[in-house]
Amino acid sequence: MEEDYCQKNKFIPRELKTCPEYGKPRISFGWCKDCETNSMKENFLYWTSENKEIDELIRYTQLNAPQTCDYLEWIPFEKFEMVKYIAKSICNDEKLEIPEDTPKFYAELMQQCWDDDPEKRPNASYLNKKLGEWITLICEVEESISCRRTRF
Structure with missing residues (x-):
C-alpha cells in the first residue's frame, strides 16, 4: 500500500502509514x-x-472500536479535580451566577434543576x-424569518 502512495507522489504522514508491528494500514491518524x-x-x-x-x-x-475515539474508557473519579471542586461547591450550596442576558425560560429551568428537594427537580x-419544544420553536x-426574507 505504501508503494502505491509513493508511485503517485503523494506525501503520507508517518501516523497514517502502515503499522510496523502488524503490517496493516492504519485506519485513522496514528490508529x-x-x-x-x-x-x-x-x-x-x-x-x-x-x-x-x-x-x-x-x-x-x-x-470492538472501529477507530480511535469510538470506545469508552474508565477514569477514576479522583482524577477529576474540577469535578471535586464543583461537587464541594454544590455541597456548600454555591450556585453558578446566571448571566443577565440568559433567556428567562432557560434561567428558570436552571433554577429548577438546582432545587434542594430532588422531588422538585425536573x-x-x-x-x-x-429541550425538544425549544428546538422546535x-x-x-x-x-x-427565512420565509420573510424570500418574500422581499
Whole structure:
C-alpha cells in the first residue's frame, strides 16, 4: 500500500502509514486497530469501575472500536479535580451566577434543576421534552424569518 502512495507522489504522514508491528494500514491518524485493541486488552487487569456490567461494557467498546475515539474508557473519579471542586461547591450550596442576558425560560429551568428537594427537580423525560419544544420553536422562528426574507 505504501508503494502505491509513493508511485503517485503523494506525501503520507508517518501516523497514517502502515503499522510496523502488524503490517496493516492504519485506519485513522496514528490508529492501528490491532495494536490499540491488544494494548487495551493488556490493561484490563489494571482498572475496574467495581461494577461488573460497566466493566464489561467498557471492555466491549474497546475490543470492538472501529477507530480511535469510538470506545469508552474508565477514569477514576479522583482524577477529576474540577469535578471535586464543583461537587464541594454544590455541597456548600454555591450556585453558578446566571448571566443577565440568559433567556428567562432557560434561567428558570436552571433554577429548577438546582432545587434542594430532588422531588422538585425536573427528571430526564421532562428535560428531554422541554429541550425538544425549544428546538422546535427555534426551528419555526428561523423558518419564519427565512420565509420573510424570500418574500422581499
